[in-house]
Amino acid sequence: MSFLNSIRRYGLPKALHNHASKITFSTTTLRSKSLYVTTPIFYVNASPHLGHLYSMLLSDTRVRWEKLNPKNRAFLLTGTDEHGLKIQEVAAKQGIECQELVDLVSQNFKVLAEKMNIKYDRFIRTTDGDHIAAVKYFWEIMESKNLIYQGSHSGWYSISDETFYPENQIESITDASTGREKKISKETKNEVKYQEETNYFFRLSKFQGDLIQFLENNPNFIKPQNKYNELLKELKESKLTDLSVSRPSSRLNWGIEVPNDPSQKIYVWFDALMNYLTAAGFPCEFELQNGLYNTPEKNLWPATHVIGKDIIRFHCIYWPIFLMAAGIELPKQVIVHSHWLSDGFKMSKSLGNVVDPMSTNLYYGQDALRFFLMENSNIETDCNYSEKNFFHTRENLIGKYANLITRCGGASFNIREAVDNYYQGKFNDINQLLKTHLLNQEELEAILDVKSELVQDLNGLYESMNGKFSSFDQMKAIQDWWSVNEKANLLFQLGQPWIYKKAINNESSEEKKHAYEIIRSFYVFMAAETGRIASILIYPVMPELSTRFLDRLAVDAAKRNSDYCTIGSDPTYGTNANSKLHKVPIERVPMRGD
Structure with a gap:
């Protein structure tokens, strides 16, 4: 039968x-x-x-x-x-x-x-x-x-x-x-x-x-x-x-x-x-x-x-x-x-240029390797692995992505308070506050431009990345992701929220003191929101590192999805985010072979 x-x-x-x-x-x-x-x-x-x-x-x-x-x-x-x-x-x-x-x-x-x-x-x-x-x-x-x-x-x-x-x-x-x-x-x-x-x-x-x-x-x-x-x-x-x-x-x-x-x-x-x-x-x-x-x-x-x-x-x-x-x-x-090359050549044992994913992961960590392979590849052409480029990518993650969260998470700031300020409507007139009370007025135009672009980009980031991830175009999706991180870092750098602490302490006018506090809190909020949204959206590429950042920001596990990827969509995070007890989420290592 x-x-x-x-x-x-x-x-x-x-x-x-x-x-x-x-x-x-x-x-x-x-x-x-x-x-x-x-x-x-x-x-x-x-x-x-x-x-x-x-x-x-x-x-x-x-x-x-x-x-x-x-x-x-x-x-x-x-x-x-x-x-x-x-x-x-x-x-x-x-x-x-x-x-x-x-x-x-x-x-x-x-x-x-x-x-x-x-x-x-x-x-x-x-x-x-x-x-x-x-x-x-x-x-x-x-x-x-x-x-x-x-x-x-x-x-x-x-x-x-x-x-x-x-x-x-x-x-x-x-x-x-x-x-x-x-x-x-x-x-x-x-x-x-x-x-x-x-x-x-x-x-x-x-x-x-x-x-x-x-x-x-x-x-x-x-x-x-x-x-x-x-x-x-x-x-x-x-x-x-x-x-x-x-x-x-x-x-x-x-x-x-x-x-x-x-x-x-x-x-x-x-x-x-x-x-x-x-x-x-x-x-x-x-x-x-x-x-x-x-x-x-x-x-x-x-x-x-x-x-x-x-x-x-x-x-x-x-x-x-x-x-x-x-x-x-x-x-x-x-x-x-397509396939991966090593420093421009096909990988082969005779050339000694075979990249071992296990040893690379052991030295640099899984998230850095996952990120590099997604950031530096497209399906149409052969991709090139370079130890130097990989090391540079890992350094960028530390210097731009990790740095943004650790900066706004510093002990002198208060992310939880910044989130509350947003929901209490204290940032509704932020443009006017910046025009009248910004300490470094020479940067006003640049700050307003970057702030406007960042708000727009953050609110559209999921949809933008979604179209690219759905088409297996991870490289371009990650480019969009980098863009908001860079703009948030630029806003923080231009705004210099750390200079407001002294001004607040020395100011006798309650009106000005309040304005300084709101401006300072706004910069912290925008950095924290960028870190929160960026961490949710990079989770598919770097699940461990993004989770560490979301844990650092005290983002509820149920709010780490696409429903919470616009500015102000999560009113609950930030508790103890500025504690000194937090450890460095990703550490620098020397380039292998140096």
């Missing part, structure tokens, strides 16, 4: 049922359609590197940003890809079982997520029972539609990429180490070798026209635009061939067995891509009607996939076609990010 018929007759396997209940619990409590963001599942044949962290971080900040709005819900999926020939070969060399190897190595990615504060909702492994059951179910859907057939196959196979490449995706190069010519994939630059074998094929070519039409009707499906254009051009100019979706068990024994054919194992990408559906509760949480798997309103699906540019073919050709063929809604979007 087939796997599919077995499910129809006897119900879902225990592995699917068990996890289905968890998914049902997490999705049925959603008040509206959730944002479902996925990283690639990372192949466990090597240690985590900066590229893995970048995929995780792009996804994590996007999900955290979504959750800043209390009306929104978001789900983050990450995990590990644990089947395939590379795992089999490494395990054989180490003299251990494949399962033992992946159990050990997959933990490295969990540790990276933990150390870098990546808050995933599920860490999926392709060796998970519910995933294996879902893959087999998916296979039999394809088989029942006559979309899988058996045949002989020859072509250029890459062990590193676990895939066959067509002739037009192959190029010849001279190996620098041996001087010999070798064949590589144009896309991934990994070596390929010619192989012949008998396996199963999926009728990929049948859906080429459908995919082209879908892409033309959905120009935002792939971001950035240049990747969309490249892929659509390739599809229009090159004919897709049917895809090999299994390997002989004699060659590959570490994989999911093809239903009813123990001589074949399911191709690793056919297996791996399914993880996104497994985590959404497929097939339990989908409604099968007239051969289509409809997505219930409260289901996680469809996903927004975040991937590196080296795996675009799998996610933007194979995966959409698999879903079309099965009658499942396609993903919402595929975000294709």
